Structures are given as C-alpha cells and as structure tokens.
Amino acid sequence: MSLRELPTTPHFTTSTHKVLELFYVPALTLATSYDRGVGYFTSNWLRLAATGLAALATNAGKARIIASPKLDREDCAALNQGADARNDPKLRAALERTIVDLEHDLAHDTLAALAWMIADELLEFRIAIPAGELDGDFHDKFGVFRDGMQDAVAFHGSPNDSENAFRNYESISVFYSWIDDREANRVRNEQERFNLIWGNGDINLRVYELPDAVRRNLIEFTTHSRRPYPAPRTGKRESAARWEHQRDAVAAFLRAKAGILEMATGTGKTRTALTIAEELQERGAINTAVVAAYGTDLLDQWHKELVRRTGLPVFRAYERHHEAQSFLNDPEGAILLASRQALADILPKLHANSYTKALLICDEVHGIGSPSLVASLSGRLKPFAFRLGLSATPEREYDGDGNRFIEDEIGPVIFEFGLKDAIKKGILCGFDYVELEYEFSDEDRAAVVQAIRRYHAKARAGEAPPIEALYQDIARIRKLSQQKILPFQAYVRAHPEVLQRSLIFVETAEYGMLVQDILMAQNIDFHTYYGDDDRANLGRFARGELDCLVTCHRISEGIDIRSVNNIVLFASARARLETVQRLGRCLRIDPNNPDKRATVVDFIRVDHDDKEDPTGELSADEDRRDWFRDLAATQRMQH
DSSP states (O other), X not given: OOGGGSOOOSEEEXXXXXXXXXXXXXXXHHXXXXXXXXXXXXXXXXXXXXXXXXXXXXXXXXXXXXXXXXXXXXXXXXXXXXHHHTSXXXXXXXXXXXXXXXXXXXXXXXXXXXXXXXXXXXXXXXXXXXXXXXXXOOOXXXXXXXXXXXXXXXXXXXXXXXXXXXXXXXXXXXXXXXXXXXXXXHHHHHHHHHHHHHTTOOTTEEEEEHHHHHHTTOOEETTSOOOXXXXXXXXXXXXXXXXXXXXXXXXXXXHHSEEEEEEOTTSOHHHHHHHHHHHXXXXXXXXXXXXXXXSHHHHHHHXXXXXXXXXXXXXXXXXXXXXXXXXXXXXXXXXEEEEHHHHHHHGXXXXXXXXXXXXXXXXXXXXXXXXXXXXXXXXTSTTSSEEEEEESSOXXXXXXXXXXXXXXHTOOEEEEEOHHHHHHTTSBOOEEEEEEEEOOOHHHHHHHHHHHHHHHHHHHTTOOOOHHHHHHHXXXXXXXXXXXXXXXXXXXXXXXXXXXXXXXXXXXXXXXXXXXXXXXXXXXXXXXXXXXXXXXXXHHHHTTSOSEEEEOGGGSSSOOOTTOOEXXXXXXXXXXXXXXXXHHTTOBXXXXXXTOOEEEEXXXXXXXXXXXXXXXXXXXXXXXXXXXXXXXXXXXOOO
C-alpha cells in the first residue's frame, strides 16, 4: 500500500468536503506513521477516525501527537492510565482484556482504546507549552503521514483534533512529496519542524511526556473557565530585540547538541550558557554539568553566576579549591567548576554512566586547543552528551592541530554574533580609533635580521622549529619596540583624559616600567596587574579606586569591568583572538555612563619593508589598523 493511491487534492474545506472520510481516514489507512501537532485534542476525534487508526495499527504503524495542555479531564485520565500501564504489567494486562477489536472499541469504548494505544506504544502523546519569548498557547495545527516507501503527505490548516472541529468552517492545505521538488520541500519542512518540537529543540516551547506534565501540574482541564482577558505582561520583554541573539544561540545549541557559540565579548556568553544548562535540566536531558575555564578571576566570576542562577551545589577544582572528589562521589544534581588543566586528572575518574546526561561547558574554548591539553584530553571530552564551547574568537592562529582537536571534541561553530552585530544593536558601545605611528630603530631591525638568520641556520642544520616560532620571534620584537614610547608620551600630554578608566596592555613587566614613567608624570593613580600577586589591584581598579591598570595578557579573557573606557595596545598580536579579547574590555555598556564612547590607542609601524620580512609578520600593524578602522565606523542602528 502506498500514499500515492490518494488523490492529490491540494485543499480541503469542511464546507465542500467530508475531510475525515476523504482525507484523514484514507491517509491513515495507507500510512505507517502519523505525526500530528495540534492546539486542541479530544478522544472524540479518535472515535471519528477509528477505521483509519485501526488500519494504521494493522500496518505496524505508530502515531505521535503533540498538543496543548488543554485536555478534557477524562481524556487526561485515559492518557495517563496508558502511560502508567507501560511500566505496570498488571494494569497493561487489564487494558488488553478490555480490547476486543480496536476499531470497534475506538468507536464505542474510546477512552479504554485510547489508554491501550498509549500502553502498547501505538500512540505517543506529548504536551507543548510556550516558553522563552512566547507566553500564549501551543496553537499550531499540522501533520505528516508517511508510508513504508517513504512517500509522505503533509498538511497544515485550521481544524483541531476534536469532534467540534468538523462542525466548524475549517480548511487544510495538503502537500504530496512525489509531485515535484517544491511539494517535497514543503513536506520535508513540516516533518523537520515536528521532529524539532518533539525532540524539545524549539527554544520557545517546552515539551513534556504526559505523566511529567501531570506531575508538574501543567494540565489545564477544559472544564475550567478560561481567563476572559489577556494575561498581564511582566515587563520582561523590554529590550527583548536587543538580546534576541541569545535566544537564537540557545536554539542553535539545542538543535546541534554540540558546538561553539562564537559571540563577541560582552554579548552574554555566560548568560546564554546558563540558559542552555537550565533548559536542558528542565527537559530532563542532563543531571550534571562540568564547567571549564582558565584563570582564577574568570573561574571566580563563573562561580558567582552559577551559585546565583542554578541553585545546585557547585564544587570547585582550581587554585586553593580541591572539591573534585566530592563531585565525583555523587555528580548527579551537581556542577563541577574546574580549571582546564584539572580536567585531565578529573575526567578519567568520572563514571561512564554520568556522561550520558551531562553537559560540558568550555569557556574561552580556543584555549583548550593548546598542545598540552590536546595531548592530555584527546578522547576525554567527546563522551559528554552535550558539549558547549564559548569564545569571541574560537580559531587558533597557526595551530591546525589545536583547531582540529576543538572541532573533534567540542564541535564546529554553530552560531556567530560578532562585534559589528553587537555595536549595531547597542549591546556594545562604539569607539574612536587612535593610530600612533612609529618607526623601527636600528636595534629593532637588527633583531629581526638576527631572528631570520637563526631560523634559516637551524633549517640548514635540519633542526628548524615550526615556522610559527619565527613568526612569534618577530612579533615579540615588534611588541617590545621602544619607539612607541615617545609618540604615546606626546599623545598623553595632549589628551590626558585617555588615561582615565584605562587599561594599558604591554608585553612584559620591564616594558611596563617605561610606560609607568609617563603615567607618573601625569599624576595618574595607577597600578600593575601581571600575575596572581597583583590580584588585589584588579579589584581596586574594578571598584574605581585606580584610574589606570598596566597589564599583560592575563586580563584579556572573560573579565567584566564595565567602567573601562579606554585601552592602549602597546602589545598586539597578528592573531585576531588577542585583539578582540582586549577590545572587549572597553566596549561594554556602562549603566553609570549611558553615553559612553570608548577610545582605542594603537601603534602602527610606518617604515615597513616587505624585503626585510619574508614572513609578513611585520605587516600585522597595517592589517590590524584596517580592521580597526572598519569596526570603528560601525554605527548603532536607530530603533
């Protein structure tokens, strides 16, 4: 039997067609599966479609129905009884004894037949409740029939699955997969939409099996009177459009189950990750989670958010916290917050069964592709049922092995929301770009020549390191050029305001000493932040007790200090990763400064000669300048 036996009528109405007799029953009779999303369901529809449903069962077919929680009390009891019977042999046997002929009993003892169909898994039934941006009803009406030859018929229209639906003026449009590509695509879209909802993959719906919905008190019996006016709004939709990218990111992850959210710094990666964790927990998909990050400051920030948002016990495994074993003893219903380095020791001790309902979150996921972590964690991350990577810049420059490891173990980039997007939406502020020009000294040029000669000498001797080592040597010479000091000194004298609420990034503490002389001459209240010994200074800066902080790469990732107005980039890599992280420090919106516009001070070498640099590394200033100019021109959209 094949659905191709059906007439390919494109449209049915209750005014001119007997829709049940001409469409539903014949399609059920020829189908091996029936998927239905419907706003309102009653068992009376089963009675009317009894012939077709009995034939579907004879074809070894199954039906799946997603409906709103508005159910008749007796229908709900029958559905729940059938669900209970799946796990209760005595109840199942009792139901079987009541069923003599399915078609007859659907017509005459509908509730018993409904319970038996649920118990025998001929019918699966789930409840859909709007969530996220929606606060109304699940009100859609669509369905898909499929036969053993994988031909399919989809329909969409106004009737609910109730007896009254066929007394109303109703209509459906029907699409047949074998007619042409357009029809096939319509059928495929409806099937994919049903599968997404059934699998709890739509961020704006939560789908529950019936016993769970009953236990959660989500069923709304139709014998109760309905609210005669719209539900009052809570104000949560204010500025929703600005943050809709977070909803889209959550939806993308729920579909993919593994992958990376590439989101600009300051656009809510942490909040999005926690929403994903909450959603998965609500859906019963996970019962434990591991969060990995790098650096005490960022880990402490994660701990604060986890405790505030989840309500679950949070165990820590970083710095002075040694709570991993407590988590491993009973991971269910708990969260482990760990440094990346600790994972290699912890994960082999996590029981294999725990991975099947576990979420792994890797913040600043690019860092997990370092050679040491690739060696120690290969094969350790992929067993997690859900794997989420977060980064503004997930790709590692000049590191194919690290990038392959991240994609294999965590997944590909599944969602992107970059700096331009964030500035346009007003999530990040705009900025002015200041280019300070400088030229290499004779010592700088000589150092470049020596670096190139050393590399080639090793190459001739068969001892050459990877070419990336030469890039890094030349980049370090560029970062440490003291020729940047005088242009900065002159700029600061003319624009002392650039030092207020500023971060100055240098390559080394020794270079920082040169900058400090300029700051002292300007009577700026500053301090340094180079390592853990200086952590108190970060806190002082965050509280506004310091005007300026001189720092290195340690503050580049993850730290949220919204009052930073300006950054100065004495040290900038060719790799976009570091530059984006540092830019993100000053672009966050400051509620205490609603008109904030940041300033980025950069250094551009203007005497570059391609002949002296076969690697192209010395052109990094020019590449970065072009990127900054384009980004600084981005304007916030007017709403």
